[in-house]
Amino acid sequence: MSDTLHFLSIADLERQTLLDLMRLADAFKEVAERPIPKVPALRGKTVATLFFEPSTRTRLSFETAAKRLSADTMTFTAATSSLSKGESLRDTIETIDAMGIDAMVIRHASAGVPSTIRQWTSASVVNAGDGQHEHPTQALLDCYTIREALGRDDLTGLKVGIVGDVRHSRVARSDVLALDLLGAEVVLVGPRTLLPPSLEGWPAKATSDLDGVLDQLDVVYLLRIQQERANAALLPSLDEYHERFGLTRERAARLGEQVLVMHPGPMNRGVEIAPEAADLPSSLITRQVRNGVLTRMAVLFHLLASGQSLVVPIEEAASA
Amino acid sequence: MAERERRLTRPAGRVFVARAQVMDADAVARALRRIAHEVIERNHGLSGVVVVGLQTGGVPLAERLVELLKDIEGVDVPLGSLDVAFYRDDIGLRPVLPEEVTSIPVDLTGKTVVLVDDVLFTGRTVRAALDALADHGRATAVQLAVMVDRGHRELPIRPDFVGKNLPTRRDELVDVGPDGVSLGEFTDERPGGLR
16 A cells, blocks of 8 residues: 555544444444454554553553454553653654554654654554544544434534533544534533633534533533642532532433433543443443444554555456 | 446546346346246255345345245245455455445354355455355355356356356456346446547
8 A cells, every 4th residue: 555544633534534434333333243253354464552641441442443353463551661761752663663563553642643653654543642632533433322322424403512621632622523524513511721712623612501501412421530630720629520510410310311421431430420320321431432442443444454545457456 | 246346446537338238137037036946946945044145236136036035935034135345355455345234134053045146256255255154153055146157267166056157358347237237348438438
């Protein structure tokens, strides 16, 4: 393949690509339901996961996805690597590239790192979360989960509330962009200190009054609240946050049965979500995790196997 | 499926143009009815038989075959569909994307699978299909039914039931549709002969 494909941000995507990836994930959903949930599609390909920041679910999800496609996987974690001996990021990437890999899945605390890494490798680069910029596969799995629950591609008119620390959240940014592509309306909800200072580049509305908008929402998407934010004086206290912005038992009871509850994990039960609310029938949280594997299979297959950037000469096409 | 994929991957600007109709709709219907009788004869009835159509060209034929089997023997034969994109051996050489979601309604262990496709050409789609079927259980036997066998095999695969043997050039294209079977080719011309 001469033109290497990458998956870096939702901002790069067109609506049709998002829909195609979800359709591809449907095919992998059928694979996952089989006694042997594995296909030989990426046999001989190697996928390396490079996590410069802690993560369990995203890394395991990508590794499971790669293995179900029969790719080989390599794992790199910053803490046990030569980075701790002072090797530069570029040297680390070039070393891994020299081993001959086909895709690099990157998680890094700084925005833009996956994009920069493209210059140092011939592999496909997948952004698995970069700083406060984007987490595009999370948005893809979230959209897929909503589409699955509703049974339709077009989300026009759907009202989604994203509640919590929107300002520091790459999940929120990617979700807003993806939901906007599919036609949904997004309301960002949180204390003023945790909302974006300006809504420029955010196709969404914002409010600090959760109770004021709760009854209009079709989807309540809760973000994880990090203890550090309270320490940094952006929040009065976690208890007060729970009272004003958490999905408390009372608020959960107010939601209609059709209202979907989502969370990217890991959850702080008792902070952004009441312990019981996460287990409501309308909660899609475990489906999000399952769909994470399916949608990441779709992304890896799309990058490494669909060959969409190829122009096939007619002789080759005819003999295939 | 193979035929359809080639149409999807044609170089931009080229179009499929039919040069000759080789079977009309009636001929296809008669061939399918004969194949139904042959399937029943070969398997001494329909006990344990499952019909699986290959996406996408084989699926409508498989549906019709199941109706005919019901007509003749009064038995409902389980019907499935298979997309072999993830099992192809040319992944990375050319665009490969699944057309539809696979649906195999029963465990195939101990069953006799009649695999149905529109056109048998190189045999690579059928090879991929055999791998894909194995992930759904160990069938006792797999039989292959095709509407058109156009030759040019690249693998040791032969059909059990054939609608029509059709000698072709390698660069020709066979199209099986609801109106019958036609032979044509890719061309820079637009349909109707306009340049």
